Structures are given as structure tokens and as C-alpha cells.
Amino acid sequence: MTLITWTAGQYGTNVGFADDEHKILFDKLNKLYDLATGGAQRSEIGAQLDDLIAYVVEHFAHEEKEMVAKAYSGYDAHKAEHEALIGICGGLQTKFHAGEAEVTEEVGQLVKSWLDSHIPTYDMAYASALNS
Ligand SMILES: [Fe+2]
Numbered sequence: 001m002t003l004i005t006w007t008a009g010q011y012g013t014n015v016g017f018a019d020d021e022h023k024i025l026f027d028k029l030n031k032l033y034d035l036a037t038g039g040a041q042r043s044e045i046g047a048q049l050d051d052l053i054a055y056v057v058e059h060f061a062h063e064e065k066e067m068v069a070k071a072y073s074g075y076d077a078h079k080a081e082h083e084a085l086i087g088i089c090g091g092l093q094t095k096f097h098a099g100e101a102e103v104t105e106e107v108g109q110l111v112k113s114w115l116d117s118h119i120p121t122y123d124m125a126y127a128s129a130l131n132s
């Protein structure tokens, strides 16, 4: 079952690159969720986890670069949110590869909840600055 579906109404930021990257991010998260909840090989789950986290890091860096370029006033709070998620993901990634944690249904729901909160609250807020 699909974990998260991009719609303009729920996730549209009015910033082209952000919407494009969010769609790719959602695809990667859905693929991980399907593998993890569908009994895929652990190696396959690990590869998809690494791919998703690398993309999240890249996407956050892109947003941060654009916010800095526009001297956006909400930059510090936004970057702190990004770093909090990277910290959680990095911890899971390390534990997964050490055989101490698994990618579970709850992990998928946690990342979905984070996106459900972050995109409307933080990403949508930078639209007027980034489009100026
Ligand atoms: Fe974003």
C-alpha cells in the first residue's frame, strides 16, 4: 500500500524545484516502505534506506542554499528542523547496518508524519521569499 501521495493541495509549495524534489522523495520513501513491509531482503531494504537518506540530505541542502541566497529570515529555524530529522535518520541508518534496528511500519509512519508537518509549516513558508 502506498504510504504517501503527493497532491498540490496538501504538499504544493509553489516553488518548482521543491515540489519536484518532494515528489522524488515521496517515491523513494514509498519504495522503502513497500520493501520493508513486504518482506524484502535485508540488503535491498538497506540499499533503499541509504538511497532515501542521501536524497533527503541533498534536498535539504538545496533548500538551505536557496534560503541563504534570498537571505530568508526563517532560515535558522528551518535548518534546525532539517538537522533534527537527519539526526534521527542517521541514527537509524547506523543501527540498521549494525544489525541493531529494522525499518518498520512505524519508521515509515514517523517519516510521513514529519513530512506532513514540515512541508506545510516550514517549506510553504519560504515560497514568497524564494520566488522573490
Ligand atoms: Fe522540503
Ligand SMILES: [Fe+2]
Pocket: 060, 063, 078, 082, 118, 122, 123
Ligand atoms: Fe524543508
